[in-house]
Each structure stands twice: as structure tokens, then as C-alpha cells.
Amino acid sequence: MNLKLENHINIVGAGPAGLTAAIVLAKHGYKPTIYEMSPYVGRRMSGDFQGLENWSGDKDIVMLLRELGIDVNFLCIPYYEGDICAPKISTLKIKSERPVFYLVKRGGANDSLDNGLKEQAVYLGAEIVFNRRIESCEEKIIIAEGPKRADFIAVGITFDTGTENMAAVIFNDEIAPKGYAYLLINNGFGTMATVIYKDFKNTKKYFKNLVNFFRNEKYTDIKNEKRFGGFGNFFIRDTNAFDKKIYVGESAGFQDYLWGFGLRYAIVSGYLAAMSIITGSDYDYLWKKEVKPMLETSLVNRYLIEKFGDFGYRYIARKFAEGNPCNFLKRNYNPSFFKRILLPIAKNKYKKNELLEI
Numbered sequence: 001m002n003l004k005l006e007n008h009i010n011i012v013g014a015g016p017a018g019l020t021a022a023i024v025l026a027k028h029g030y031k032p033t034i035y036e037m038s039p040y041v042g043r044r045m046s047g048d049f050q051g052l053e054n055w056s057g058d059k060d061i062v063m064l065l066r067e068l069g070i071d072v073n074f075l076c077i078p079y080y081e082g083d084i085c086a087p088k089i090s091t092l093k094i095k096s097e098r099p100v101f102y103l104v105k106r107g108g109a110n111d112s113l114d115n116g117l118k119e120q121a122v123y124l125g126a127e128i129v130f131n132r133r134i135e136s137c138e139e140k141i142i143i144a145e146g147p148k149r150a151d152f153i154a155v156g157i158t159f160d161t162g163t164e165n166m167a168a169v170i171f172n173d174e175i176a177p178k179g180y181a182y183l184l185i186n187n188g189f190g191t192m193a194t195v196i197y198k199d200f201k202n203t204k205k206y207f208k209n210l211v212n213f214f215r216n217e218k219y220t221d222i223k224n225e226k227r228f229g230g231f232g233n234f235f236i237r238d239t240n241a242f243d244k245k246i247y248v249g250e251s252a253g254f255q256d257y258l259w260g261f262g263l264r265y266a267i268v269s270g271y272l273a274a275m276s277i278i279t280g281s282d283y284d285y286l287w288k289k290e291v292k293p294m295l296e297t298s299l300v301n302r303y304l305i306e307k308f309g310d311f312g313y314r315y316i317a318r319k320f321a322e323g324n325p326c327n328f329l330k331r332n333y334n335p336s337f338f339k340r341i342l343l344p345i346a347k348n349k350y351k352k353n354e355l356l357e358i
């Protein structure tokens with residue numbers, strides 16, 4: 001592979017989006033430099049477990065990563081089953097033939113997704129400049145700065161536990177208004193969090209309800225707990241390539257507005273940005289083809305979940321439990337005639353939240 005020294009590319013932000021772009025560019029002979037404002041990768045996260053969703057595409061996500069040129073050199077454990085709780089019904093069991101998600105660790109630990117991607121980028125020759133916050137740049141640059149604004153908030157704890165590996169999700173507005181809460185345990189380490197879409201000022205109350213729920217239900221013992229928090233940003237812009245800047249990941253608004261599964265978007269958009277540079281193709285064309293229909297569908301999904309409340313939670317819980325949850329999720333994460341009909345209504349509802357440039 002030719003090292004094209006003249007093809008130096010700057011990237012702002014060493015999250016999954018920026019690091020993926022760097023890996024793909026470096027594999028094609030480019031020389032990326034990533035500027036990261038923190039002293040190490042993954043600092044925005046807290047060693048918590050997250051899920052790499054495995055339902056929205058035809059391909060298994062691990063196979064997709066390999067096709068995009070990403071090695072799985074980080075903790076990445078398939079989860080096929082779990083519990084699901086919704087108001088006024090007893091806990092249901094989910095079971096799937098295909099992994100519903102792959103559990104990954106975020107943060108700076110050796111086996112985290114962030115560190116794995118960093119190792120790959122550096123091995124391929126990318127330079128990472130830490131402790132460097134970029135405010136402006138005259139040259140062509142990939143912007144992978146992550147979220148700027150909180151459209152939803154997540155608060156939770158990581159902890160040690162003797163409970164065996166498991167996953168659970170709760171839909172309940174007393175714990176996670178218009179969102180959901182989750183519990184993930186792997187090898188003696190756990191994460192529980194509530195993802196809140198409304199009533200941010202009462203976050204403390206919802207967090208307390210979350211911990212009480214899992215304690216009362218005797219789901220898990222909790223030792224050495226550590227609090228963490230974060231937020232997610234969703235919007236749909238008309239262009240993500242302007243003023244010599246190419247926006248990827250959450251800084252382009254690429255999020256799953258329904259439930260915040262933004263990792264897939266971050267990785268795919270990092271790849272698309274790199275490919276647009278390598279092949280000279282139009283980045284706006286690429287993301288509008290690959291990402292925009294899913295973003296719009298997630299906007300409609302958010303509209304629906306907010307409209308149907310507890311009835312919607314019970315419906316989803318039963319659908320998850322009755323058959324193949326991945327098929328149900330895939331159908332609902334991808335565009336359909338019904339979702340296209342509802343799109344103008346959902347756009348109209350969220351226009352005032354400055355989520356849309358339409």
C-alpha cells in the first residue's frame with residue numbers, strides 16, 4: 001500500500017466515529033492525525049457496558065465491522081436472551097437465535113471498544129494528539145466531536161457483582177420517562193442505567209427508582225458502585241459536508257432517536273466519510289443513502305413511543321418475547337410505507353425542538 005504523505009487528513013475527536021475514519025483512511029495509505037481533547041480515548045464514557053445492536057441490518061454486526069476493515073480486538077460478547085419488564089405485566093423472557101446485541105465496554109480500559117479502535121488506528125500509522133481541543137480549522141477536516149446537546153440523558157452505575165451474566169430492559173415512565181432502563185452483567189461486572197427523554201430536572205428521582213427496582217426485584221447484588229452519566233444528541237441536517245468539514249457520528253446528529261443506539265451510526269459514518277475522501281465521492285450522497293432513512297425512521301419511532309405510553313411498552317415487550325426479537329426490531333428500525341406516511345407528522349412535532357433542518 002502506498003503511503004500518500006501528501007494525503008494528510010485531520011480528524012477532531014477520537015471516539016468510535018473518528019477512530020473508524022482514521023483506520024479506514026490509514027488502510028488506504030492516508031496519514032490521519034486525530035486531535036482528542038481528553039488525555040486518553042473513551043474518557044467521555046465510564047467503563048460502562050453498552051450494546052452494539054445487531055438487529056437493524058441483514059448482516060451480523062461483527063461481520064459488518066470486519067467488512068468495513070475493523071478488527072474485533074475488544075471485549076465483544078453476543079447476548080441472545082434477557083428479561084423485559086413493562087408496566088402491569090409480569091417480566092417476560094426474550095430468546096433469540098441471532099445475538100440481539102454484542103456487549104462492549106466503553107472507556108479507557110485495555111479491552112474497551114475505544115481502546116481497541118485506538119490500537120488499530122495507531123498500528124496502521126495514525127497519529128493521535130491528546131489533550132488538544134480543536135476550535136477551528138482552515139484545512140479539510142473530519143469532525144467527530146460527539147454530541148453537543150442533550151436530547152436524552154443517561155445516568156447509571158457500574159458495579160461489581162456475583163450475579164451471573166444477564167441482560168434486562170425496563171420500560172416504565174417512573175424509572176425512565178419515555179425511555180428505558182437496562183441492566184447488563186458480564187463476568188462479575190455490571191452496568192445499570194436509565195435513559196431519560198423527558199423531565200430532566202428529576203433525573204435524581206429516576207436514578208433512585210432505577211436502583212430500587214433492581215434491588216427490590218433481587219436482580220443483582222451491587223458492590224463498589226460508581227456513578228456515571230452522559231447524553232445523546234439527535235438531529236437531521238440537510239448537509240454534513242460544508243466549509244471543508246465532514247461531520248460524522250453524533251456530531252452529525254447520527255443517533256437512534258428511539259433508544260440511543262448510536263454506535264453503529266458512528267462506525268458506519270466514520271467509514272463513509274473515509275471512503276468519500278478515498279474515492280472522491282460525495283459524502284452527503286453516501287450518508288443520505290445509508291443513514292438518513294434510518295434516522296427518519298427513528299424519528300417516527302420516537303413519535304410513536306411517546307404517543308402510545310404504557311400500551312406501547314407492553315406491546316413492544318410482548319412482541320420481543322413472543323417470537324424473534326431481531327426480526328421485530330429490524331422491521332421497525334427500517335423504513336416502511338407506514339413510517340413514511342407518518343414522517344411528516346413526526347417531523348412537524350419535533351421541528352420546534354430544533355432537531356430538523358427541513
Ligand SMILES: Cc1cc2nc3c(=O)[nH]c(=O)nc-3n(C[C@H](O)[C@H](O)[C@H](O)COP(=O)(O)OP(=O)(O)OC[C@H]3O[C@@H](n4cnc5c(N)ncnc54)[C@H](O)[C@@H]3O)c2cc1C
Nearest residue numbers: 013015016017037050051134145146230249250261262263
Ligand atoms: C451512557 C450512554 C450509554 C450509551 N449506550 C449505548 C449503547 O448501548 N449502544 C449504542 O449503540 N450507543 C450507546 N450510546 C451512544 C454512543 O455511545 C454514541 O452514539 C457514540 O459514542 C458516538 O460516537 P462518536 O464517535 O460520534 O462520539 P464520541 O464517542 O462522543 O466521541 C467524541 C470524541 O471527541 C472528543 N472531542 C469533542 N470535541 C472535541 C474538540 N473540540 N477537540 C478535540 N476532541 C474533541 C471527545 O473527547 C470524544 O472523545 C450511549 C451513550 C451514552 C452517553
